[in-house]
Amino acid sequence: MITVHHLNNSRSQRVLWLLEELGQPYEIVRYERDPATMLAPAALRAVHPLGKSPVVVTDEGLVLAESGAILETLTELYGHGRLAPPAGTPGAVRYRYWLHYAEGSAMPPLLLKLVFDRMEKSPVPFFVKPIVKSIAAKAKASFIGPQLKTHLDFMEGELGKSLWFAGEEFSAADIQMSFAVEAARARAGLDDSRPKLMAFLERIHARPAYRRALERGGPFALG
Numbered sequence: 001m002i003t004v005h006h007l008n009n010s011r012s013q014r015v016l017w018l019l020e021e022l023g024q025p026y027e028i029v030r031y032e033r034d035p036a037t038m039l040a041p042a043a044l045r046a047v048h049p050l051g052k053s054p055v056v057v058t059d060e061g062l063v064l065a066e067s068g069a070i071l072e073t074l075t076e077l078y079g080h081g082r083l084a085p086p087a088g089t090p091g092a093v094r095y096r097y098w099l100h101y102a103e104g105s106a107m108p109p110l111l112l113k114l115v116f117d118r119m120e121k122s123p124v125p126f127f128v129k130p131i132v133k134s135i136a137a138k139a140k141a142s143f144i145g146p147q148l149k150t151h152l153d154f155m156e157g158e159l160g161k162s163l164w165f166a167g168e169e170f171s172a173a174d175i176q177m178s179f180a181v182e183a184a185r186a187r188a189g190l191d192d193s194r195p196k197l198m199a200f201l202e203r204i205h206a207r208p209a210y211r212r213a214l215e216r217g218g219p220f221a222l223g
Contacts, residue, residue, distance in 0.1 A: 002026040005047050005055040006217055007040050008033055011067040012054030014175050016217045018071055020209035024078045028216060068099045068176055075172045083172045095166035098173035106180035109147040113187050116140050148188045159196035178204055
């Protein structure tokens with residue numbers, strides 16, 4: 001049986017969701033973030049050298065890391081034509097693009113926003129705090145904020161071309177993109193001013209497989 005090494009409030013929630021959509025049996029090994037640092041526990045390094053989640057072990061004993069590679073591989077192995085456009089079609093090109101865009105382009109500015117937000121709130125000596133806050137504010141205003149706006153505008157525009165990211169049919173690319181859109185709502189001010197992205201969130205939250213994944217994986221909240 002497939003084993004998912006699952007970290008709370010992490011990208012591994014997407015793997016559970018995919019497997020629920022595929023109807024593929026799996027078991028979960030759970031890990032909890034350190035409440036102070038929010039980092040994964042060292043025990044994950046026994047599964048994969050990077051010590052991060054998700055990590056999936058397939059029926060054949062293949063150890064998979066990186067959420068995009070996991071989703072693409074599991075869809076190929078167990079999808080039987082579901083959740084991915086046919087190879088060689090324009091939809092397949094869009095599908096592959098969004099699988100890579102989610103982590104390669106969308107997540108870096110969202111991660112920077114999280115880091116600099118925490119920098120502003122981190123405990124430092126009182127005489128250094130104004131400097132730290134000033135650096136964080138300038139970074140967010142001059143680079144991170146404009147980058148986030150560019151990406152959110154881009155995603156909103158692309159969802160104006162089709163119902164889902166890769167076309168009119170729901171696919172694993174939407175599962176991959178879900179984490180970035182969820183993070184944008186939690187960290188980057190995504191709201192009703194971008195109705196197509198908000199409607200995307202409503203559609204995915206309504207999917208029975210999404211809800212089943214939450215029931216098995218536990219509450220999912222991004223700070």
